[in-house]
Amino acid sequence: MKKELMDILACPICKGDLVLNIIEEDEVEIKSGTLxxxxxxxxxPVEDGIPNLLPPDIRE
Incomplete structure (x- = not known):
């Protein structure tokens, strides 16, 4: 996930702003973390560079 995505990402439930917590990143992108x-x-979760923005009740 590129950091620039934070400009357009929003909570899928309330459309509010998301805060990024980076666990692992390289020179190009964020590999893992949370929104x-x-x-x-x-x-x-952000896993393998992909943000999973499915609502929690259907995520699993």
Whole structure:
């Protein structure tokens, strides 16, 4: 996931802003981490460079 995506990503539930927590990154992209919505208090994983923005109830 490129950091520039943060300009357009929003919470899929409330459309609020997301906060990025980076766990692993390289020179090009974020490999793993989380996206957090403070309004919904939900976390969305970033795994293998791909943000999973499915609502929590259908994610698994």
């Amino acid at each position: 957090y919505c403070s309004q919904c208090r939900e976390y969305y």
